[in-house]
Amino acid sequence: MDTPSYRERLNRVLRYIENHLDDSPDLEALSAVACFSPYHFHRIFSAMVGESVAAYVRRLRLERAAMQLSLSDVTITQVALAAGYDSLDAFSRAFRAQFKVLPSAYRRNDGPLEQARRYSIGQPLFYHLAPDVPPIDVQIRSFAPMWVATLRYTGPYDDCYPAWETLMAAMQTQGLLTVDTFACAVSHDNPDITPVDKCRMEVCLSLPPGMTANTLAVRNLLQDKRIYLRVIGSNSDYAVIEVNGPYSLLHPAYRSLYWQWLPQSGREPDDDPGFEVYYNSPQSTEPQDLRTGIFIPLLMG
Known part of the structure; x- marks a missing residue:
C-alpha cells in the first residue's frame, strides 16, 4: 500500500490538516484532497499514518494546547475552547489521558516553561539546559523567500539522515545538487510534547537560481511523488540564533529562545513554523564545528 502515489496524496492531506487545524475534520473534504474515495480514505489514512484522522487531529490540538499552557498566560478555558472542547471538564480529561497530568498542574508544575522558569532563577536559563554553551545571542533578520525541494519525514529528529540521503540522491540524479545548494529543515513538533516517533520534519534543499516547477530537471525530480516544492522564508x-557545535545544542537553544528571550523581547512568534539552516554538513564536519541557524518568524512589531 505504501506506494509513492499514496505517500504524495497522504502528504497533501497532512499539510491540509496542519493548515486547517481549527476546522472540524471532514472525511469527505479530506478524501477529496487525497483523491481517494471516502469509503477507503480513513482506512488508508490509519494504515499509513498509524492513527485515525480524528486521533491525529485531537493529538495535534492537544499538543498545541500544551504549548499554549507553557508559553502564554491564556486561561485554561480559552485553551480548551481553542482545542475544540465545549467544556473545561472534557478538555481536562482528554489532556490528562494524553499527558498524564491535568492542564492546571501542567501549567503550574509540569509544563516545560514552568520548569525552565524554576531552574533559571538567578542566572540565564541556557546555562542550566546546556552548561557548556554560552547564552544565546538573538538577532532580528529577514530571509528572502526561496523555492526548495522537500521530503517529509516522521520520527526522531536525530534519525532523519536517510530522508536527507534520499532527497540528495534524487537532486543529484537530475543535476540539481551543486556546491551552492542550501540545506534547511522545518521541524513541526516540540519533542518535549510530541512523542518522538511522531515528530514531523520537512527536509529541504534549495533549487539552483532560475529553476522553477516548469524546468525539465525539476519536473523530472517531482516524478518521485515523495518530493514536492515549497517556499522557505x-x-x-x-x-535568529546561530548555534555553533553539535546538533544536541539545538533543542536547548530553542528552549532558551521560546522560554527566555521571547517573553522578554516584546515580540510574539507568528503562526508559521520556523526552520533551521545548515551551513555545513555533518558528513564532512566535526560535531564541534557544525554551524546551524534557527529562524523563528515574528509577528510584525
Missing part, C-alpha cells in the same frame, strides 16, 4: 522579521 519571507521578508518578515525572524528571530
Whole structure:
C-alpha cells in the first residue's frame, strides 16, 4: 500500500490538516484532497499514518494546547475552547489521558516553561539546559523567500539522515545538487510534547537560481511523488540564533529562545513554523564545528 502515489496524496492531506487545524475534520473534504474515495480514505489514512484522522487531529490540538499552557498566560478555558472542547471538564480529561497530568498542574508544575522558569532563577536559563554553551545571542533578520525541494519525514529528529540521503540522491540524479545548494529543515513538533516517533520534519534543499516547477530537471525530480516544492522564508522579521557545535545544542537553544528571550523581547512568534539552516554538513564536519541557524518568524512589531 505504501506506494509513492499514496505517500504524495497522504502528504497533501497532512499539510491540509496542519493548515486547517481549527476546522472540524471532514472525511469527505479530506478524501477529496487525497483523491481517494471516502469509503477507503480513513482506512488508508490509519494504515499509513498509524492513527485515525480524528486521533491525529485531537493529538495535534492537544499538543498545541500544551504549548499554549507553557508559553502564554491564556486561561485554561480559552485553551480548551481553542482545542475544540465545549467544556473545561472534557478538555481536562482528554489532556490528562494524553499527558498524564491535568492542564492546571501542567501549567503550574509540569509544563516545560514552568520548569525552565524554576531552574533559571538567578542566572540565564541556557546555562542550566546546556552548561557548556554560552547564552544565546538573538538577532532580528529577514530571509528572502526561496523555492526548495522537500521530503517529509516522521520520527526522531536525530534519525532523519536517510530522508536527507534520499532527497540528495534524487537532486543529484537530475543535476540539481551543486556546491551552492542550501540545506534547511522545518521541524513541526516540540519533542518535549510530541512523542518522538511522531515528530514531523520537512527536509529541504534549495533549487539552483532560475529553476522553477516548469524546468525539465525539476519536473523530472517531482516524478518521485515523495518530493514536492515549497517556499522557505519571507521578508518578515525572524528571530535568529546561530548555534555553533553539535546538533544536541539545538533543542536547548530553542528552549532558551521560546522560554527566555521571547517573553522578554516584546515580540510574539507568528503562526508559521520556523526552520533551521545548515551551513555545513555533518558528513564532512566535526560535531564541534557544525554551524546551524534557527529562524523563528515574528509577528510584525
